[in-house]
Amino acid sequence: MSDKQYTHIGKRYDRKEAQEKVTGQAIYVHDMELPGMLHAKCLHSPYAHAEIVSIDTSAAKALPGVKAVVTGEDAPYSVGIYMVDKDLIARNKVRYQGEIVAAVAAVDERTAEEAVKLIKVEYKELPAVHTVDESLEGKILVHEDLHTYEHMKGVFFPQAHTNIASWNRTLKGDVKKGFEEADYIVENELSVPAVGHVPMETHVVIAQADPYSDKVKVWSSAQSPFACRQLLAKSLGIKKSDVQVIVPYIGGGFGGKAGIHLEPFVTVLSRAANGRPVKLKATREEEFNLLPTRAGMRSRVKTGVKKDGRITAIEVYHDWDSGAYADYGVNVGKTAVYSGAGPYSIPNVELHSRTLYTNKVFSTAYRGFGHLETHWAIERHMDMIAQKLGMDPYEFRMKNLLRTGETTISGELMYDTTGSPEACLDAVVKEIGWTGRKTEEERQAEIKSGKIRGKGFAMLAKAPAMPSYTSTSAIMQMDEDGHVKIMIGAVDMGQGANTIMAQVAAEELRVPIENVEVLWNVDTDKHPYDWNTVASKYTVMGGNAVRKAARNMITQMKEVAAQVLRCHTDELTHGDGYIYHIHHTHRRVSYTDLSMGYVYENGNGIGGPIISHGVYMASGLTNPHPETGQGRPGLVWTFGAHAVDLEVDIETGEIHIFKIASAFDIGKCINKKMVDGQVFGGVLQGVGSAIIEGYKFSPDGRLLNPSFTDNKIPTAKDIPDEIVPIYIEDPKSAQIDGPYGARGIGEHPMISVPSAIGNALYDALGVNFRKLPLSPENVALAIEKANN
C-alpha cells in the first residue's frame, strides 16, 4: 500500500488547533473565570503517616471572604478507580506527606491562603512504611482495612492484612523444569525511583454543584471526562446522568490526568459554598507532592538460558512502590502480567507483580504504564545474560524475539499482522552502526582522552492496558455547506487525536481536509463516549469508529441520492463533493444538496439532516486468568526498539548522547509530523527518566524535591545531538484490523530509552547499572567503585 492511493492518509498536515495555540487564544481550565467563581486552597499533611486527632477550622471560617471550609468530616466519601481505598479528604488518618487534610473556598486566592494558615490540626504521628521491603514485611500496615475495600474482583487481588494492594501472576509452562533444562541461570535485581509527569499545566478543576439537586458541572484539565463522570458519581453516590464533565484545551497529561483526581473533593467544596463554582489550581509543589506519580519499582529477575542463547525459563518479581493509595497504580501492576518480560518467546514463565502500599505520594498511570519500569529491568537483564554467554546482545535477542506462530507470556498468539519486533531491532542497530561490543583494548585506548564511547540497544512492546470491553464512539454531522463536524469522546492534549481523526474522516468522505473539524471542549453531555484518553489506543479505536461514522454518512447520502437519481445505491460512488453514478458520472447530486435533505423542484423534500455515528468495541479481549495471567488482553501490539550511541566523561560521569535511533512497527503513519512529535517528545521524556529524574524522600517520608529547584526535567540543552525516528510501514506486518494498517505510538517512544542508555554505558565502561537515574553522580561513583 503506497501513499499514492490515499489523499489524506500519510499527509503531514499542520495540527488543526495550532493557530489557537500560537496566538494565546486557546483557553485551558487554568485560564478560566466563571461568574461568582471562588478560589480554593488546601492544607496538606506534614507527616507521612499520622492520626488526625483534631481539626479546628473556626478561625478560618470566620475570616471575611471565606465561603466554605471542608475537612474529611464534611466529605464522608471514598473513591478509587479500581479499589475504593481513598477518602476524598483524609478522615481520621493521613497516609502520605502532602495529603489534603482541609480545604478552603474564598473570594480570592490571598484570602483562601490566609484562611488555610488559620486552620489548626493536631496530629499523632505514626510509624511509616518507606520502602518496598518494609511494605512486604508488613509490620506496619498502610491500610488495616484492606480486606473490606470494594474492588474489581477477579482482576485485582488484595492480600488481607498486608500492604499488598494486588498480587497478580503469570504462569506459563513449568519454570522448575525450565530452569533444570538451562545451562546457565542469571539473576539480577534492578530498580527505578518514582518520577513526576510534569505536565506544563498543573491539575486544575472548576466544580459547580447545583444547590437544589444532585447535579454537578465540572471543568477539568483531564484526560478522561467519561471516567471522571463515572467515578465522581460513584464516589458521591449520585447518578452519572447528573454529572457533566467538560474538558477544554489541556496543557499535557502523560497519564497523570487520567482517571479522577481533584474533581470530587472540589465538588464537595462547591456544595459547601452553596453551589458557587470553585476553582482549584494545583501549585507546582502540589503537582509534585499531592498529585500522583509514576511508581518506584524493584524487580528481581531470574532467567535460565541454554548455551546457544535460547531462554528456557524466567521467574520475575516486579514489586511496585505504589504509595499510599491504589488509584491507577494497581492496574499498572496488573499489566505487567502480560508485558513484564519483554517481547520474547519464553516457554516457561512465573511472573509476580505486586502493587505495594507505602506511606508516600501515590502512583497512577504514566506514559508507558509500567513498561518503562519493567523494560528497564528486563532489557538490562537481557544484556547481562548476553554478557554471561559471551554472546553479541543483538544475536541473543534475535534468538528469542517473538515471531509469528509463537505466544506471549500470557498466551497470546502472534500473527504476521501483530507486528515485527525483529524489523525494529534490525533497523536501529543498522542506524547506529553496531558491529559488536567494544573490546577492552578499545576501551583502554579511549580512557586517556577522558571520554569513552558506547553503543547499546533495547526492545520494547506494548499493547493498550484497558478493560476487555473498552469501546469508543464518534458522531458526525454535515452542515449546509457540506462541511463536517465530528464529535469524539477522546481528549486531544497535543498528541494530535483531533487532527488524525479529521484526516481519517476526510479520507473516507473524500472531501478537502479544511472541510472537516473535530470539535474541541469534550463535554460528556454532548460528546459520545470514550473510555479514557490513554493507552496509545485512540488512533486504532477512534480511527475505526470515525471510519464507520464516515462510511455511514456516505451510505445515508447514497440512499437519498439513489432516489433522486433513480438508480440502485450500489451503482453509486462518491468524491469531489458529489454522490455520482459509477458509469454515467454526470448523474450526480452534491453533498450540499443532500446535507439537509433533498428538495425537488416542485418543493417535495426527502431525507433530512445527515447525522451519522460509528462505534468501535475492542473485540475478542479477555481478562487475564486470575491464577495464570493467560488470556487475550492486548488489542494491538506496537513493537519497537531504541539504539543509543553515546559518550561518557569518566571523571564527571556526564553522558553525551550523539544519537538515539528509535524504530516502531507502526503499520502506517497517518500523519508523520504528529508521529514524529510523539517520538521526539517521548524519547526525551525517556532520557529524563534515564539520566535526570527521581523523587527523593527524607528518612521520615517527606518529599525532598517538590519543586523545579531540585526536581529537574530535560531542557533544550539536554537533548541528544540527534533522534532518528524509523517507522516500519510494511503491509505484511501492518495492523490489518486498524485504520489503514495503523497502530498506536503515543507511549512507546519513552519505553526502553533508559534500558538502551544503560546498555550503551555497559558497552562504554564495562560497568552494569541497575538503578536509575544514570546521573553524573551515580555514573561517576560507579566508575570510581569499579576502578577500586
Add this chain to the structure above:
Amino acid sequence: MCDKHNGNCFEYVDSGIPKVALNCIVNREEVHTTVDPTMTLLQFLTTELKLFGTKEGCGEGECGACTIIMNGKTVNSCIVLAIEAEGADILTVEGLGRNNELSILQQEFIANDALQCGFCTPGMLMSARELLDRNNDPSDEEIKEALAGNFCRCTGYFPIIDAVKKAAKREREELK
C-alpha cells in the same frame, strides 16, 4: 458565614494595601490604571488585562511558561511585580501577530509542529522572538541557550529549534 459579619456578605476583600498608579504600554496599546503593589506582572496581564495567553507553570521563575518581553528583554512575569512595569513597553504572545496576520515566527511554529499541548508555547515564542531580535542568525547552540529556560514536556524541543531556525532565515529574507 454572612451572619458573622453583621449581614455583610464579603465578595471583595480589601487587602488594605493602597493601590498604586501603573502606566505602561502593552502590545502597543497604552494602559493607565492602578494596581495592588503585591500583584505580579503575570497576574496583572491575565486577571486584570484579560490577556490569558501567558501561563503560570510554576510561579517561581523556573519553567518559563510566563515569559514575556519587557523593555526588549525576556523576563519571567510570575516573579516580576506589576508595578515594576511602570513606564515599560511590554509584549506578550497576543502582540506577536499584526494586522490580523500571524508573524513569521508563529507560522513556522505551526509548520514545524513546534507545539503539542500548547501550554509552553506562548512563553517559548517570546523567548524565540527576543532571541531573533538580538541575533538574526542564531546557531543551534544559541537557540538552545535562549530557550533552556522554557520547559516543554511534549515536543522534545527538536521541532522548536527547527522552527526558530527557519523563522530566522525567513525573517532575514522577507523582512527588509
Add this chain to the structure above:
Amino acid sequence: MLSKFDYFKPQTLDEALTYLESNPGTRIFAGGTDLMIVLRRDMEIIDHILDIKGISELGHIDYKSGEGLFIGAAVTVNEVCFSDIIREKYPALGQAADTVASYQLRNRATLVGNICNASPGADLSSPLLVYNAKVHIAGPKGKRIVDIDKFFTGVKRTVLEKNEIVTGVSLPDVQAGDMSVYKKQARIKGHDLGIAGVSIRITSNKEVFVAMSAVAPTPIRLAKVEEAIATKELTPETAAWLSTEVRKHISPISDVRSSAEYRLHISGILAKKGLLQLIEKGVN
C-alpha cells in the same frame, strides 16, 4: 503570597538609606529572583520592599585602567555576561555568569543580589574571591568597604548590618596575561544550581588563586591549596596533583542535590580541568 508590603522605589541612594532607617526590616529588591520566591512561599512576612533599580549610580559597569572594575548593585547577570571588558579581563566572572539560571532569569538577577543572598553555592562568589573583590556598603553610619572573603559569615548570612545596602562590588585591575576560569558541575546541562563550583586564577606573575562554592557553609578561598601550588610548576602533572590536593581541604556535605562523596570527587575533577584549561591557554 500573604505579605502586604509597601513598595518604594527611590531615585537616589540617600532616599534609599532614609527609607531603610525609617523602616527596619525592609528587604532590598533588585532582580527579585530570590525575594519573589520568599514572598510566594510565605517563607517570611515582608512589610517593606525597596526597589534599587531606580538609583542610576547602581546600574553601571565601569572599568578604569589602573583602578579596576566596578559593578553596581543593580547590574544584571546578563549585563555581566555581555560585558566585553569582563570577558577580556575577568573571564571567570563572565563564565560563572553564563551558568547562572536561565536567560530570562539572568535578565533580572543581579550579581550583587547573588552574593547578598549568600547561598553557599552562589555561582558568582568564587570568581569574586579569586579577584580579591571588595564589597561596597552604604548605611546609616556611612560607607564602608569589606573584602569579599570577609563578606560571607554563614549559610545565607553576610556582614550586612541592619539598614545597610550593598552599592556595588569592585575588582582590582589586572595585568596583561592574567587569566581565570570557572568550572561548575550541575545535575543537568540546562540551568541548575551547582553541585560544586571552582574558580582558578593565574596572575601575570604566575600567582595562583583558587576558590570554591557549594562545598562549605560559605564560598571559600582555598588558601592552603594556593600555598601548596605556589611551590609547583604549572604543568598537567600539577593539575592532576591539584585534583587530589583540593579534596584534602574541603568537607562538603550530602544534600538533596548531591552526596558528599560526589561533591568531593567532582571538586577535584573541576579544579584539575580548570587548571589544565588555563595551562593550555597560557601556552597558546
